[in-house]
Amino acid sequence: MRKNQLDARHKALGAALQGGPYNNMEVPWAYSTDAFDEVAATRTRVALFDVTAILTAHLSGPDAVRVVDHLVSGDCAAMKPGSAIVTSELNDAGHIVDDMVVQRVSETEFRLCHGSGATPDNLRESAKGLDVNIHWDDNLHLLAVQGPRTLALLQPHCSIELAPIKWFGHAEAELFGRKVRVFRGGFTGEDGFEIACDGADVVHLWDAITEAGQAFGLMAGSWGALNALRIESGLLFFPLDMPESDTTPWEVGFGWSISNKAADF
DSSP, X not given: OOOOTTHHHHHHTTOOGGGOOBTTBOOOOOOSSOHHHHHHHHHHSOEEEEOTTSEXXXXXXXXXXXXXXXXXXXXXXXXXXXXXXXXXXXXXXXXXXXXXXXXXXXXXXXXXXXXXXXXHXXXXXXXXXXXXXXEEOTTEEEEEEESTTHHHHHGGGBSSOSTTSOXXXXXXXXXXXXXXXXXXOOSSSSOEEEEEEETTTHHHHHHHHHHHHGGGTOEEOXXXXXXXXXXXXXXXXXXXXXXXXXXXXXXXXXXXXXXXXXXXX
């Protein structure tokens, strides 16, 4: 089992961790608070979610862009550093085998945030014979601050201006005195930021955000609330929305994720 440094915080909130692991990590499927109150807080104020169970692979090296472009259907070669895309990972039959957000960190570095599908095997296959280093970072923790009051909550405690970061943009920063990467986006349909940090810093950040958030009506959000929010917003999640394992992107309104790029994928 992968270790989540926030387990004690989740249990203090009455978390039901017995709902089964996701990506080999226990997640807070429910808190003692009402999930629909957590949804309302996200829609009208601000909520804090722990989404560390999402897997993150780091790619670096001269051939990193070739590997990512082969793995997914989006045009990753056209991405600029500091940008990100949502894209499809397909098998040879054109069926979705994982969902993914691709972040370009630099000309030779990418970060892939993916679900529980075939990415590990497919990524290794795409990298065969190429000059690239692949590293899954189990120490990386990921928080999501979501809702219309997110910017007002985070900005006074951040070293960079957050408002100019466009949707799906990301940048390095210091937040509450800790080094992080902030990513504008999320899985709720609301404005917000995902915060990637070291496992040694995540408890400090969780507590600091929680304390500062009291003035904004912040609630901690469970995965049950997160699932309701993303369904309301029409956001897909592999494999819950394509459980038959033979779903093409066009069948679920995801055809826009298929690029007309010439590269093989």
